[in-house]
Amino acid sequence: MLLRTLTYLFLALACALPLRAEDRGVAEGVTLLMVEQIGCHYCQDWHEKIGPAYPKTAEGAFAPLHSVMISADPPEGVEYARPVLFTPTFLLLEDGTEIGRIEGHPGEDFFWGLLEMMLKDKTGFTGAEDTGTEDKRPEIN
Structure with a gap:
């Protein structure tokens, strides 16, 4: 438990470092930006249950994940459509430029479906065939 908490705090602190769009590619192409804060139980839950699988999925290949703390300014070159008030916000x-958002963490059962609908509606994403990846999402019990 302590190791998990320390790992999460380390990740959160690393995210608190300024993100530079030119270094991380946040402002290039289609990306998913997770806005979070230290101590956010729902952020920690997302990192533990969904985070490890995300880059292995078609969604993760199509829209790579970046993160920023809610207390930080948007990364250089990034425009929010409106202020972010809740964490996590995707x-x-x-x-x-923001073209869609998911506010809060609806849990594994809904996150993947909401993300897929948003990607298809806003970007023309069609699924695994777009990226040549197979579905690596974890099984939901």
Whole structure:
């Protein structure tokens, strides 16, 4: 438990470092920006249950994940459509401009479906065939 908490705090602190769009590619192409804060139980739950699988999925290949703390300014080159008030908030960005968002963490049962609908509606994402990846989402019990 302590190790998990320390790991989460380390990740959260690393996210608190300024994100530079030119270094991380946040403002280029389609990306998913997770806005979070230290001590957010729902953020920690997402990192533990969904985070490890995300980059292995078609969604993760299509919209790579970046993160920023809610207390920080948006990364350089990124425009939010409106202020972020809740954590976690997942912002779908295209070339740095917000084109969609998921506020809060609805749990594993709903996150993947909401993300897939948003990607298909806002970007033309069609699924695994877009990226040549197979579905690596964890089984939901």
